[in-house]
Amino acid sequence: MEAWYMNETDEDQRLPHHCEPRQDISLEKLSDLGVLYWHLDADKYETDPDLQQIRENRGYTYTDMITCSPDKLPNYEDKLKSFFEEHIHTDEEIRFCLEGSGYFDVRDGDDKWIRVWLKKGDMIVLPAGIYHRFTLDTSNYIKAMRLFVGEPVWTPYNRPQDDNPIRKEYIDNFFKEGSSSVEAH
Ligand SMILES: CSCCC(=O)/C(O)=C/O
Numbered sequence: 001m002e003a004w005y006m007n008e009t010d011e012d013q014r015l016p017h018h019c020e021p022r023q024d025i026s027l028e029k030l031s032d033l034g035v036l037y038w039h040l041d042a043d044k045y046e047t048d049p050d051l052q053q054i055r056e057n058r059g060y061t062y063t064d065m066i067t068c069s070p071d072k073l074p075n076y077e078d079k080l081k082s083f084f085e086e087h088i089h090t091d092e093e094i095r096f097c098l099e100g101s102g103y104f105d106v107r108d109g110d111d112k113w114i115r116v117w118l119k120k121g122d123m124i125v126l127p128a129g130i131y132h133r134f135t136l137d138t139s140n141y142i143k144a145m146r147l148f149v150g151e152p153v154w155t156p157y158n159r160p161q162d163d164n165p166i167r168k169e170y171i172d173n174f175f176k177e178g179s180s181s182v183e184a185h
């Protein structure tokens with residue numbers, strides 16, 4: 001997994017959008033934003049004890065698969081457009097990349113975009129309430145496992161969501177005085 005601050009030019013969203021010079025982001029910085037990461041064996045996902053352990057620890061009872069590519073995803077253009085609208089969810093968004101790759105963009109505490117490049121074997125958790133979006137990269141292909149606690153609710157709430165209780169809870173947990181990420185700096 002690689003992550004970096006984005007340049008916010010109008011270039012194609014599928015390009016990397018590195019700053020010049022590039023500004024890489026550590027896993028620690030991502031965890032300060034509530035973003036969790038593991039690298040697992042994507043070829044063993046059906047029997048992998050490490051994946052099983054994460055599912056048990058975090059209560060991920062539901063799984064399904066999504067393939068995003070022009071020929072595999074129904075309503076491809078509309079779906080990709082809506083994935084790239086900045087939004088939050090009221091639950092975690094959990095994705096485990098089994099094939100291909102794609103970009104999850106998340107906002108940091110200063111409202112800057114961090115681009116997280118998810119590749120085969122990478123598993124990411126975006127916390128409820130974090131502003132984010134998704135795009136394919138130039139490979140135009142990702143197959144991912146989607147995990148969820150209980151019955152899935154995929155509803156996106158597009159920005160602005162400043163009065164949404166889940167957004168407020170996210171801010172309180174990660175950016176208010178006394179929260180773990182603020183104390184760490
Ligand atoms: C590779 S999963 C597609 C993106 C998605 O499901 C989502 O909800 C983005 O926010």
Ligand SMILES: [Fe+2]
Nearest residue numbers: 087089093156
């Ligand atoms: Fe999302």
